[in-house]
Amino acid sequence: MNRQITLAARPVGYPKESDFNLVEAPIPVPEDGQVLVKTLYLSVDPYMRGRMNQARSYAANVEFNEVMVGGVVAEVVESKHADFQAGDIVNAHIGWQEYGVAGGGELRKIDPGLAPISTGVGILGMPGLTAYFGLLEVGKLQDGETVFVSGAAGAVGSVVGQIAKIKGCRVVGTAGTDEKVAYILDELGFNAAFNYKNVNDYTAKLEELFPDGIDVYFDNVGGRITDAVFPNLRVKGRVAICGQISQYNLESPEVGPRFLWYLITKRARIEGFLVTEFAARHAEALVQMGEWVRDGKLKYRETIAEGGIEAAPAAFISMLKGGNIGKQLVRIAEPS
Amino acid sequence: MNRQITLAARPVGYPKESDFNLVEAPIPVPEDGQVLVKTLYLSVDPYMRGRMNQARSYAANVEFNEVMVGGVVAEVVESKHADFQAGDIVNAHIGWQEYGVAGGGELRKIDPGLAPISTGVGILGMPGLTAYFGLLEVGKLQDGETVFVSGAAGAVGSVVGQIAKIKGCRVVGTAGTDEKVAYILDELGFNAAFNYKNVNDYTAKLEELFPDGIDVYFDNVGGRITDAVFPNLRVKGRVAICGQISQYNLESPEVGPRFLWYLITKRARIEGFLVTEFAARHAEALVQMGEWVRDGKLKYRETIAEGGIEAAPAAFISMLKGGNIGKQLVRIAEPS
Numbered sequence: 001m002n003r004q005i006t007l008a009a010r011p012v013g014y015p016k017e018s019d020f021n022l023v024e025a026p027i028p029v030p031e032d033g034q035v036l037v038k039t040l041y042l043s044v045d046p047y048m049r050g051r052m053n054q055a056r057s058y059a060a061n062v063e064f065n066e067v068m069v070g071g072v073v074a075e076v077v078e079s080k081h082a083d084f085q086a087g088d089i090v091n092a093h094i095g096w097q098e099y100g101v102a103g104g105g106e107l108r109k110i111d112p113g114l115a116p117i118s119t120g121v122g123i124l125g126m127p128g129l130t131a132y133f134g135l136l137e138v139g140k141l142q143d144g145e146t147v148f149v150s151g152a153a154g155a156v157g158s159v160v161g162q163i164a165k166i167k168g169c170r171v172v173g174t175a176g177t178d179e180k181v182a183y184i185l186d187e188l189g190f191n192a193a194f195n196y197k198n199v200n201d202y203t204a205k206l207e208e209l210f211p212d213g214i215d216v217y218f219d220n221v222g223g224r225i226t227d228a229v230f231p232n233l234r235v236k237g238r239v240a241i242c243g244q245i246s247q248y249n250l251e252s253p254e255v256g257p258r259f260l261w262y263l264i265t266k267r268a269r270i271e272g273f274l275v276t277e278f279a280a281r282h283a284e285a286l287v288q289m290g291e292w293v294r295d296g297k298l299k300y301r302e303t304i305a306e307g308g309i310e311a312a313p314a315a316f317i318s319m320l321k322g323g324n325i326g327k328q329l330v331r332i333a334e335p336s
Numbered sequence: 337m338n339r340q341i342t343l344a345a346r347p348v349g350y351p352k353e354s355d356f357n358l359v360e361a362p363i364p365v366p367e368d369g370q371v372l373v374k375t376l377y378l379s380v381d382p383y384m385r386g387r388m389n390q391a392r393s394y395a396a397n398v399e400f401n402e403v404m405v406g407g408v409v410a411e412v413v414e415s416k417h418a419d420f421q422a423g424d425i426v427n428a429h430i431g432w433q434e435y436g437v438a439g440g441g442e443l444r445k446i447d448p449g450l451a452p453i454s455t456g457v458g459i460l461g462m463p464g465l466t467a468y469f470g471l472l473e474v475g476k477l478q479d480g481e482t483v484f485v486s487g488a489a490g491a492v493g494s495v496v497g498q499i500a501k502i503k504g505c506r507v508v509g510t511a512g513t514d515e516k517v518a519y520i521l522d523e524l525g526f527n528a529a530f531n532y533k534n535v536n537d538y539t540a541k542l543e544e545l546f547p548d549g550i551d552v553y554f555d556n557v558g559g560r561i562t563d564a565v566f567p568n569l570r571v572k573g574r575v576a577i578c579g580q581i582s583q584y585n586l587e588s589p590e591v592g593p594r595f596l597w598y599l600i601t602k603r604a605r606i607e608g609f610l611v612t613e614f615a616a617r618h619a620e621a622l623v624q625m626g627e628w629v630r631d632g633k634l635k636y637r638e639t640i641a642e643g644g645i646e647a648a649p650a651a652f653i654s655m656l657k658g659g660n661i662g663k664q665l666v667r668i669a670e671p672s
Contacts, residue, residue, distance in 0.1 A: 050601075219596070222594065222596055222597070223594070226596065241596050241599045241600055242600070243600070244594075244596055244597045244600070247594060247597055253593050253594065254593075254594050255591040255592060255593055255594065256591055256592070256594050257589055257590075257591055258558065258559070258580075258583060258589065258590050258591065258592050260555070260558055260562065260577050260580055260606070260608070261558070261580045261583055262608070263577045263606060263607065263608025264577055264578070264579070264580065264608040264609070264610065265386075265608070266608065267607075267608055267609055267610055267613060268607070268608055269605060269606070269607040269608075270596070270599060270605070270606040270607075271599065271603075271604070271605040271606075272596070272598070272599025272600035272601070272602065272603055272604055272605075273600070273603055274600065274603055277603060
């Protein structure tokens with residue numbers, strides 16, 4: 001049988017385990033051009049919280065009793081597509097389930113020789129690509145600029161800071177535990193970092209850390225940290241809005257200080273993006289990212305929940321509350 | 337003698353007439369390369385409110401007892417620069433005074449044959465250029481898109497809407513009196529308009545007026561009107577932040593709903609700008625704008641305060657409170 005996690009209820013505030021159901025379904029049968037895959041690692045990501053809402057989002061939201069959306073690292077079990085054979089390791093978008101079928105065109109092969117296969121949904125997958133295109137294409141990062149990253153110990157933020165370092169930039173990050181701060185400072189080489197839970201005046205803190213201002217802000221978090229960036233932006237500063245995780249689980253919308261005035265005085269830009277916009281260039285970016293990983297220029301950490309598919313809801317909720325360092329995964333099965 | 341308006345006090349909230357002084361000074365004498373000009377029309381503009389603050393702005397602020405900054409239409413009285421002679425009509429940046437000297441390179445000749453000379457600080461001056469570059473370069477307007485303009489009956493907004501119409505776009509504007517709404521509908525040809533003082537739910541109003549969403553929002557106002565744009569933006573929408581006049585005279589900063597989340601789902605961009613960024617292209621744009629004015633494709637209205645330089649503070653305060661339709665000017669002297 002194929003065990004799946006489906007949406008049981010639309011969450012109010014943080015999701016609860018009771019917002020999900022564990023159900024069983026037959027293992028699907030691939031048709032011509034399709035491939036049956038078995039999930040090895042499930043990726044849980046902040047964007048999935050938005051898909052649980054009724055409200056309009058950028059993609060169709062999950063309906064009641066539908067399988068939760070998501071990307072996985074999977075092993076090909078049976079292939080009816082010429083490009084794949086049993087045993088291949090692939091990135092697939094089959095959602096929170098143990099088995100799924102997908103068209104061959106929807107799969108991306110993962111090279112087990114380059115890095116552990118789990119990176120196929122991490123630094124060498126969607127989060128890594130999000131960091132790469134968000135920083136370089138949306139943020140238009142130039143060598144030697146100053147960069148601030150929120151959610152800096154997460155799957156995306158940790159890569160953003162390291163790419164900025166590769167580009168010769170001064171990088172400051174913020175995260176929500178001292179352990180995360182130590183990680184990005186000591187292991188990832190950020191120039192500075194602070195635990196936002198131990199700082200009251202973020203505006204003053206950023207002024208201290210960026211005496212000449214911020215060229216690029218890569219925002220995963222939103223809220224009060226982001227408010228503090230605008231007075232500290234440099235002229236022609238850029239703000240890449242990747243996520244707003246501080247806002248996803250609020251029971252009622254938050255208000256904050258108005259800041260658009262700063263954009264005039266700084267001639268600055270804010271831009272939201274999705275990694276899917278850059279799909280045509282994902283392969284090219286993965287070559288570059290793979291080289292950096294291989295050469296030790298990009299490091300990564302994973303937080304892997306054990307316990308199979310039934311552990312996914314708790315792992316997802318933990319990630320939304322900041323329980324992870326680096327990429328949050330759920331181990332579903334071992335490769336054969 | 338040369339009568340001048342200087343800064344007497346930094347305003348709290350809306351400026352008062354007592355925040356300004358009327359003083360007398362000798363008429364200055366031009367040196368080699370300089371030109372002495374006599375002010376005919378003084379332009380009063382929203383940005384000047386920012387210059388009255390102590391807080392950092394994009395340009396040096398006005399100090400106590402300094403002449404208020406501003407652009408004028410002036411007549412050359414005495415020239416020590418080869419390109420100018422007595423009687424020439426020019427645009428100069430000498431501030432709120434009856435006479436001033438400026439280097440020849442700081443002056444721009446106004447062609448009295450093209451349009452009334454007062455347009456040199458209006459539709460064929462800084463406000464017109466602000467509309468042109470803000471809409472076409474910052475907003476990246478494409479033919480046939482949907483456009484929303486706040487402050488739509490003002491010196492900038494009224495031009496924004498008309499350029500958008502020239503580009504085949506559907507244009508909606510908002511303004512603060514029924515007279516202004518009638519003006520932009522009946523005289524300027526906007527597709528729709530509303531008096532924001534008569535509407536409660538701006539989000540619903542914009543949804544009604546833009547059933548398929550807003551491609552470009554040109555913002556002169558900020559505040560609640562602007563809040564309502566984000567839920568109504570189209571995918572890849574652009575927001576050009578030109579001004580935030582609703583925020584300039586607040587005694588304490590306002591809060592509003594957080595909206596950056598929408599930028600992700602819409603992959604949208606917000607960008608602030610100053611017309612001075614496009615200085616190298618002002619001449620080219622003025623040729624185009626002049627043709628449109630000559631051909632009747634761009635209409636304009638002026639609100640001219642009489643009473644000379646001493647009328648400037650009241651005219652400025654009135655403009656900040658929305659008393660003007662089109663460009664707010666102060667008539668200082670008649671051409672010789």
